[in-house]
Each structure stands twice: as C-alpha cells, then as structure tokens.
Amino acid sequence: MGKTLFDKVWDAHVVDSIDGGPDVLYIDKHLIHEVTSPVAFLGLNSRGIKVLRPENTIATPDHNIPTINQDQPIQDVLSKMQVDKLTENTKKHGITLYGLNHPYQGVVHVVGPELGHTQPGMTIVCGDSHTATHGAFGSVAFGIGTSEVEMVLATQCIMQPKPKKMLINVTGKLGKGVTAKDLVLYIISKLTASGGTGYFIEYAGDAFTSLSMEGRMTVCNMSIECGARGGLIAPDQTTFDYVEGREFAPKGAEWDKKLEEWKKLYSDEDAVFDKEYTFDAADIEPQITYGTNPGMGMGITQVVADEQDITYKKALEYMKVEAGKPVLGTPVDYVFVGSCTNGRIEDLREFAKFVKGKQKADNVIVWIVPGSKQVEKQAIEEGIDKALAASGIEMRQPGCSACLAMNDDKVPAGKLAIATSNRNFEGRQGPGSRTMLASPLTAAAAALTGKVTDPRDFL
Amino acid sequence: MAIDKFVTIQSPCVPVAIENVDTDQIIPARFLKATERKDFDINLFRDWRYDNNDQPIADFPLNNSKYSGSVLVSGKNFGSGSSREHAAWAIYDYGFRVVVSSFFADIFKGNALNNGLLPVQVTPVFLASIFAAIKNDSKAEVEVNLDNQTITLLATGEKESFEINSYKKECLQKGYDDIDYLISIKDKIEAYENK
Numbered sequence: 001m002g003k004t005l006f007d008k009v010w011d012a013h014v015v016d017s018i019d020g021g022p023d024v025l026y027i028d029k030h031l032i033h034e035v036t037s038p039v040a041f042l043g044l045n046s047r048g049i050k051v052l053r054p055e056n057t058i059a060t061p062d063h064n065i066p067t068i069n070q071d072q073p074i075q076d077v078l079s080k081m082q083v084d085k086l087t088e089n090t091k092k093h094g095i096t097l098y099g100l101n102h103p104y105q106g107v108v109h110v111v112g113p114e115l116g117h118t119q120p121g122m123t124i125v126c127g128d129s130h131t132a133t134h135g136a137f138g139s140v141a142f143g144i145g146t147s148e149v150e151m152v153l154a155t156q157c158i159m160q161p162k163p164k165k166m167l168i169n170v171t172g173k174l175g176k177g178v179t180a181k182d183l184v185l186y187i188i189s190k191l192t193a194s195g196g197t198g199y200f201i202e203y204a205g206d207a208f209t210s211l212s213m214e215g216r217m218t219v220c221n222m223s224i225e226c227g228a229r230g231g232l233i234a235p236d237q238t239t240f241d242y243v244e245g246r247e248f249a250p251k252g253a254e255w256d257k258k259l260e261e262w263k264k265l266y267s268d269e270d271a272v273f274d275k276e277y278t279f280d281a282a283d284i285e286p287q288i289t290y291g292t293n294p295g296m297g298m299g300i301t302q303v304v305a306d307e308q309d310i311t312y313k314k315a316l317e318y319m320k321v322e323a324g325k326p327v328l329g330t331p332v333d334y335v336f337v338g339s340c341t342n343g344r345i346e347d348l349r350e351f352a353k354f355v356k357g358k359q360k361a362d363n364v365i366v367w368i369v370p371g372s373k374q375v376e377k378q379a380i381e382e383g384i385d386k387a388l389a390a391s392g393i394e395m396r397q398p399g400c401s402a403c404l405a406m407n408d409d410k411v412p413a414g415k416l417a418i419a420t421s422n423r424n425f426e427g428r429q430g431p432g433s434r435t436m437l438a439s440p441l442t443a444a445a446a447a448l449t450g451k452v453t454d455p456r457d458f459l
Numbered sequence: 460m461a462i463d464k465f466v467t468i469q470s471p472c473v474p475v476a477i478e479n480v481d482t483d484q485i486i487p488a489r490f491l492k493a494t495e496r497k498d499f500d501i502n503l504f505r506d507w508r509y510d511n512n513d514q515p516i517a518d519f520p521l522n523n524s525k526y527s528g529s530v531l532v533s534g535k536n537f538g539s540g541s542s543r544e545h546a547a548w549a550i551y552d553y554g555f556r557v558v559v560s561s562f563f564a565d566i567f568k569g570n571a572l573n574n575g576l577l578p579v580q581v582t583p584v585f586l587a588s589i590f591a592a593i594k595n596d597s598k599a600e601v602e603v604n605l606d607n608q609t610i611t612l613l614a615t616g617e618k619e620s621f622e623i624n625s626y627k628k629e630c631l632q633k634g635y636d637d638i639d640y641l642i643s644i645k646d647k648i649e650a651y652e653n654k
Contacts, residue, residue: 015651021626026651040495078492083495129542129566145544155641157648193479194536197565229565293479307466311478327577406488425483427506
C-alpha cells in the first residue's frame with residue numbers, strides 16, 4: 001500500500017516507537033517566541049541541562065510587542081520582562097534571536113518561511129498552535145505546549161501519538177473576490193471547530209495548487225481552527241520557486257540534492273486516508289464568521305442559522321447577531337489586517353489595491369500590521385504605506401497586534417472588528433470585543449463603507 | 460522534574476456546562492505574561508468569573524460555594540484553540556485533577572497529561588447524566604480510577620470506562636514525565652542524527 005505525504009514525512013522522523021504509546025519524533029526546526037518558552041528554559045535550568053542543538057532553534061518576539069514606536073523601550077512592564085527573558089535565554093543557550101528592531105524580526109510563522117528556514121519534508125514545531133502554517137511547504141508542522149518546547153530544547157525530540165489522516169479535496173478555481181482565506185473559512189464552517197480533531201489534513205486539488213505560497217500558508221495556518229493538529233500541501237514548482245534563493249535555503253549542489261528529495265513528497269496514488277472530503281470551489285463565496293468560534297461562519301450573503309443549542313444561542317447573544325438575519329450592513333468599528341494568517345506582503349498588496357483612490361469610512365479605525373520587518377520593508381519599497389496613507393489608513397510596525405489582545409492593540413468592549421486573523425473567541429481581541437473573521441478583501445470593503453460589505457460589490 | 464502521581468479520586472464536581480470552551484476563556488492572553496509558572500490559577504476563566512470591575516460574577520460555578528471538588532466537568536470540544544500550556548497549569552493549580560468532557564481538543568489533552576491533569580472523555584449520554592446529577596445535588600460525587608480506567612457516578616452507580624494510552628497511564632501512575640524518558644534514550648537520538 002502506498003504512503004500519504006504525511007506518512008512519508010512523519011515516518012522518516014521516527015526515532016523510536018513505544019508499544020501502545022507515542023512515537024519519539026525528531027524535530028528539524030524549532031521556532032520559539034517569548035510567551036511559551038520561558039518556563040521551558042526554567043525547566044532546563046533546574047535540570048541542569050543545555051540545549052542539545054541550539055542551531056536548530058530560531059527565536060523572535062512577536063506576541064507582546066507594541067506595533068508603534070518600536071525604537072523605544074516597551075512600556076508594559078510585564079511584556080518587557082517577557083521579551084527581555086527571551087533575549088537572556090537565547091543568549092545563554094546560543095540560540096539565534098531576531099530581536100525587536102532586528103531586520104528579520106516578525107510574527108514567527110511569517111519569519112520562518114520568508115527567510116527559507118521552512119523547507120519541504122521537515123518536521124517543524126513551535127509553542128504556538130498556528131505552526132501548521134509551515135505545512136504549506138509539505139512539511140509536518142504543528143503547535144506544541146511548553147513541556148514539549150522543553151523536550152525539543154533538551155533532546156530535539158517530542159513524544160507524539162501519530163494522528164489519523166484526512167484528505168480535503170477542493171476541485172475547480174476560486175471565483176472573483178474569493179481568496180485563500182475564504183476557502184479555509186468555508187472548510188472550517190463545513191467541518192465545524194472540532195471536526196478535524198485527531199487528524200492531520202492534506203489539502204489537495206486545483207483550488208489549492210493554483211494558490212500562491214502566501215495563500216497556501218493562509219489555508220494551512222487555520223487547520224487548527226477545525227481541531228486538526230496541522231495541514232499540509234504537497235510541494236510543487238510554486239513551492240520550489242518560493243524557497244529557492246532565500247537566505248537560509250540550501251544552495252548549489254545541496255539545493256539540487258534537496259530538490260530531488262522534495263520531488264518525492266506527494267501522496268501515492270494508492271495511499272489511504274482515514275477520512276476524505278470533497279468540495280467544489282464554485283460553491284464558495286466570500287466568507288464571514290458570525291459566532292464565537294471559527295466554525296461559525298457562512299457565505300457573506302447568507303443569513304445566520306437558527307439553532308436551539310444553548311452554546312449556540314449564547315454565541316449569537318455575545319456577537320449581537322440574530323438568527324435568520326444577514327450580517328451584511330452591520331456597522332463595523334475596527335478593521336484589522338495582519339497576523340500569521342494574513343500579514344504577508346500579498347495580503348497587504350491586495351488590501352492596498354482594493355482601497356486605492358478611495359477614502360476610509362469615518363466610523364472605522366483601521367490597523368494594517370505587516371507580519372514582519374521584511375514584509376514592512378517590502379511594503380514601503382512598493383509604496384503601499386503611502387498608498388494607504390492617501391486613503392487615510394496608517395500602516396503599523398510588525399507583531400501579532402490585535403490578533404490576541406496581549407499587547408497594546410486591543411478592541412474595546414462591545415466594539416465590532418472585521419479581522420483577517422484566525423480566532424473569533426469571546427474577548428479574543430480584548431475583553432468584551434466582538435470579532436468577525438474575513439479575508440483582506442472583505443476587510444478592505446468594510447474599511448471603505450464602515451459596515452459589513454461584500455467585496456464583490458467593488459470588483 | 461516528575462509530575463504528581465495520580466491517585467484514585469472521589470470528589471464532587473464543578474460544572475461548566477458550555478461547549479467549545481476555548482483556551483482564551485480558560486485563561487485570556489493578557490494573563491500569559493509571567494516568566495515562571497506562578498498564579499495562573501488566579502485568572503482561570505477570568506472573563507467568565509469576574510466582571511469589568513474585577514468583581515466575582517456570582518452565578519459562575521467557580522464563584523458559587525455550592526460547587527466544590529477536584530473534578531471539572533464541561534461540554535464537548537473542551538480546550539480548543541491555542542497551544543498555551545498555561546490553560547492546563549491554571550486548571551491544575553486551581554486544584555483540579557480531572558477534567559471530564561465528551562470531547563477534548565488535541566493540544567490541550569497533551570498539555571494536561573504532561574502536567575498530571577487527567578482528561579476523562581465520556582459519552583455524551585454519561586456527560587448528560589453527570590450534569591443531571593449535579594443539578595439534582597450539587598455535591599454529587601464521581602469516582603475516577605485510573606488503574607481500572609473507570610469513572611463512576613456515585614449517586615446512580617452509572618459507570619463508564621475511558622481511554623488512555625498505556626504509556627501515558629504509566630507516567631501518571633508513577634509520576635514520570637516525557638523529558639526524563641527522552642533524556643534516557645539520548646543514544647538512540649544521536650544514532651538517528653548520524654544515520
């Protein structure tokens with residue numbers, strides 16, 4: 001029987017297997033940030049052990065940092081302490097740090113791929129559930145807890161039961177105004193927020209292979225939002241073209257050797273998945289969420305479903321939306337474009353192109369946050385910051401920003417945000433805040449009209 | 460750095476009868492700024508437990524004195540969302556040793572097990588029975604026996620077995636952690652690297 005892409009990568013990294021228990025999985029690349037690593041380093045210190053392979057771990061602060069005045073000291077005392085602790089720990093253990101104001105700093109899942117650290121066929125982990133992003137390159141990438149961060153630092157391995165395998169096949173091409181974000185929000189709405197739990201997803205079909213690497217990263221990034229540990233896409237010429245020439249990508253003869261290996265990374269014809277879904281891209285319109293988990297989403301022209309379940313009713317009440325009614329036209333207070341889901345150059349380009357020559361609505365506060373220093377630099381080189389300014393919109397500095405309300409960028413209680421990030425949980429963007437997840441185009445449409453708007457009205 | 464050994468528990472339950480309890484509800488991101496594992500329990504369920512003026516919300520189960528014990532019972536898909544181990548720490552450090560639900564998110568389940576917090580997955584029918592028993596008597600007790608892998612609702616005698624892989628079961632019974640194990644197989648890891 002043939003192997004799936006996931007099996008090929010996973011099996012090649014199994015150091016040992018325990019009967020009735022987990023596999024010991026070797027980790028090629030470990031990414032760390034300031035929030036989930038300090039207790040892991042404390043653990044190492046109290047055991048009196050060193051980092052086994054410091055060269056395989058990359059660090060950058062992202063969750064806690066402000067997105068303005070980054071040249072000045074961080075004002076929030078606890079945030080500063082956590083960022084300083086990352087600097088101290090990485091220095092002590094010889095780990096590469098892209099610190100604040102380093103030209104490579106940024107959201108950890110934007111940084112890895114753009115520098116060429118992320119490569120096909122790797123195992124990649126990080127103490128962050130959106131590590132699945134890196135699956136876009138045909139790597140097995142997933143989020144881990146702090147105990148597991150400590151395991152990787154100490155032994156370059158973690159212990160994991162092997163997940164089941166799911167295939168999601170989407171045939172056809174996405175329509176006008178429909179983006180990678182809409183594609184993944186649609187899938188999550190069909191699977192629900194828990195439908196992927198226990199599985200690793202492979203995304204296949206024209207709808208994915210026709211996407212850019214940025215788009216594929218957006219899709220894989222949100223795999224965790226249907227409960228799946230990760231999701232991956234077989235590498236192809238689009239992948240190889242993206243990786244080639246990046247700073248930490250293989251070069252010369254090493255590149256040729258790797259390329260031959262990477263070309264074998266696909267699911268065999270006769271490989272068997274534990275579960276399969278097939279969707280038609282033609283059925284997907286721009287998506288928006290109306291509830292308090294990412295599975296509560298729908299096409300933007302649809303009406304909110306009516307369900308009797310108490311958790312469902314509580315979610316609608318929190319969001320101030322009504323069953324049987326559309327959300328189109330609902331006044332919007334904030335628009336947030338950024339995060340590891342949609343903070344890449346392509347997202348900023350699409351947003352800027354959409355609003356070009358038009359003015360931001362007066363009732364909306366718009367935060368455009370590049371995912372990294374590299375994205376910021378490129379946006380400035382392309383004149384995106386100036387174009388946005390002409391529309392009355394300011395581009396901020398890189399960080400996780402309003403995705404999770406850990407830094408200064410918080411949406412106030414009761415206010416409604418259209419966000420390109422990944423979670424719409426209660427209070428996710430600030431205590432009492434309300435979030436509707438959407439694509440950068442839908443965010444741009446809301447920025448112009450000040451209400452929930454179908455981006456296709458402008459196209 | 461062993462974890463606490465898991466011993467058989469007989470305890471009343473604290474019910475949080477909501478589905479899809481995500482890690483941002485268990486502990487919001489703004490309370491993840493510590494650089495050591497300390498005081499996360501204070502902010503367990505922060506935004507459901509306290510109002511905007513930091514006053515306890517009386518009808519939230521953690522604030523209601525009729526509920527007590529080391530067993531947290533909640534609706535399906537418990538622990539969805541982020542990988543923050545702080546969620547497991549907050550629950551454990553508050554005093555819970557078991558979380559009962561009809562379905563757990565993957566990362567949370569792993570984090571819980573790595574900290575000696577036992578996730579017990581029961582059928583939706585059994586979960587409904589527990590909630591009903593608690594409604595009938597807020598002191599209704601369950602017994603959780605890891606050795607036999609059973610949970611028993613003492614009020615009615617209803618009993619179910621639950622799954623746990625044999626490796627993790629032994630870790631909990633003996634108080635071992637994964638890092639100790641991984642360090643013990645360092646030769647194998649180096650052999651893999653040199654392959």
